[in-house]
Amino acid sequence: MPRIAVIGAGAAGCFCTAELRRLRPEAAVDVYEAGPKPLAKVAITGGGRCNLTNSFQGIRSLAEAYPRGERLMKRLLKVFSQEDACRWFEAAGVPLVLQEDHCVFPRSQDAMDIVRALLRKMDGAHLHLHTPVRSVMSGLSGHLEVDGIPYDAVVVTTGGAPKGLPLMEGLDLEWVPTVPSLFTFTIQDPGLRALMGLVTEASVSLPGTAFKAEGPLLITDWGLSGPAVLKLSSYAARHLAECGYKAPLCVNWTGLREEEIRENLRSIAKTHPQKQVSNTPPEGLQARLWSYLMGKSGIRADIRWAELGLKGLNRLVATLTQDSYSIAGKTRFREEFVTAGGVALSNLDPATLQCRKYPGLFFAGEVLDIDAITGGFNLQAAWTTGYVAAHAIAAL
Numbered sequence: 001m002p003r004i005a006v007i008g009a010g011a012a013g014c015f016c017t018a019e020l021r022r023l024r025p026e027a028a029v030d031v032y033e034a035g036p037k038p039l040a041k042v043a044i045t046g047g048g049r050c051n052l053t054n055s056f057q058g059i060r061s062l063a064e065a066y067p068r069g070e071r072l073m074k075r076l077l078k079v080f081s082q083e084d085a086c087r088w089f090e091a092a093g094v095p096l097v098l099q100e101d102h103c104v105f106p107r108s109q110d111a112m113d114i115v116r117a118l119l120r121k122m123d124g125a126h127l128h129l130h131t132p133v134r135s136v137m138s139g140l141s142g143h144l145e146v147d148g149i150p151y152d153a154v155v156v157t158t159g160g161a162p163k164g165l166p167l168m169e170g171l172d173l174e175w176v177p178t179v180p181s182l183f184t185f186t187i188q189d190p191g192l193r194a195l196m197g198l199v200t201e202a203s204v205s206l207p208g209t210a211f212k213a214e215g216p217l218l219i220t221d222w223g224l225s226g227p228a229v230l231k232l233s234s235y236a237a238r239h240l241a242e243c244g245y246k247a248p249l250c251v252n253w254t255g256l257r258e259e260e261i262r263e264n265l266r267s268i269a270k271t272h273p274q275k276q277v278s279n280t281p282p283e284g285l286q287a288r289l290w291s292y293l294m295g296k297s298g299i300r301a302d303i304r305w306a307e308l309g310l311k312g313l314n315r316l317v318a319t320l321t322q323d324s325y326s327i328a329g330k331t332r333f334r335e336e337f338v339t340a341g342g343v344a345l346s347n348l349d350p351a352t353l354q355c356r357k358y359p360g361l362f363f364a365g366e367v368l369d370i371d372a373i374t375g376g377f378n379l380q381a382a383w384t385t386g387y388v389a390a391h392a393i394a395a396l
């Protein structure tokens with residue numbers, strides 16, 4: 001009877017175990033979990049609603065969703081895609097709903113339905129709670145050993161490891177240093193803070209780099225948040241870590257190109273020359289934000305379009321499209337963060353996620369150097385990699 005160890009009862013470990021139970025019901029599967037409960041993080045994902053995957057319709061390329069691990073995900077999603085994940089959970093008794101923003105949730109809006117479905121499918125595996133694994137070694141017999149116990153196959157699914165992975169110390173594997181991803185920016189600007197709560201479509205970028213992201217931007221009491229900032233924090237996770245989370249930030253409040261917004265303002269000036277600039281914001285720009293940006297451009301609140309002149313127009317265009325701020329630090333986004341870095345993908349056979357150096361040793365989930373922006377892509381990576389590892393083990 002094959003003996004299999006799964007280390008970590010999180011999304012990837014439990015999904016892998018569920019598939020192993022289906023494919024190899026005769027195998028003895030031990031699941032080791034350091035904490036008191038399995039799937040503790042899944043239970044709180046998506047604010048307790050669990051954004052378990054995404055239709056992938058809102059992204060232009062896979063690199064947009066997976067700043068790290070895009071090539072491997074492209075390959076593995078052909079084996080187990082977002083549609084497969086949806087079918088899997090629906091077949092496991094969890095009806096799902098696809099939101100307008102392309103995110104997929106349980107119809108009940110309750111993450112516990114995902115937890116319960118996974119636990120049902122894992123039935124028959126031996127779950128060892130409160131059991132942190134200290135070491136995985138390649139024993140003299142060629143067998144892998146988990147804290148001295150021999151196994152035919154071992155899957156490491158210990159999640160994001162900000163401080164490295166001590167249990168791997170006995171193995172010769174490459175590790176990509178970890179840094180946090182998915183955080184918001186601290187910006188000390190009282191004018192901006194006065195706009196707290198305002199959400200607008202914008203694009204944000206880091207001057208002097210190619211890092212750029214678009215989407216809703218939320219002004220908070222500590223600075224800037226919202227999907228545009230979270231995406232930028234993910235794309236530039238390593239760069240921002242190297243800068244100590246202090247960097248210049250450029251905000252384009254319109255998302256339009258400079259020529260487009262210039263044309264837009266000229267057209268308002270032509271149509272409404274006698275109206276006050278402050279009363280006629282460009283389409284889509286909220287009045288509160290417009291008056292803040294006018295102030296920042298040094299334009300009088302009572303000025304009329306006819307009086308604005310070329311200099312005034314240029315100043316407005318510059319503030320609208322290249323408004324500059326200083327990032328003074330990072331703040332967690334509702335505790336929803338992931339780690340970039342981890343087990344280097346070069347250690348693994350990309351078709352099976354098996355270690356090239358240690359046959360029988362597999363990795364899945366966030367412990368790998370794969371991470372994504374928000375929207376269900378991180379859990380999809382956990383399901384997909386867990387699935388691939390399970391199928392490769394079943395075929396051993």
Ligand SMILES: Cc1cc2nc3c(=O)[nH]c(=O)nc-3n(C[C@H](O)[C@H](O)[C@H](O)COP(=O)(O)OP(=O)(O)OC[C@H]3O[C@@H](n4cnc5c(N)ncnc54)[C@H](O)[C@@H]3O)c2cc1C
Binds near residue numbers: 041365
């Ligand atoms: C608050 C929050 C909300 C999130 N919401 C979403 C969302 O809605 N959608 C989305 O796609 N992503 C979301 N994410 C990200 C997503 O939850 C993770 O990417 C995903 O859970 C990773 O799965 P995993 O199995 O690799 O790791 P985890 O789910 O972190 O599981 C790893 C498990 O391994 C255990 N472990 C660690 N070391 C050991 C050891 N030595 N021995 C035994 N056990 C060990 C841990 O206790 C843990 O239970 C969220 C993250 C957070 C923090």
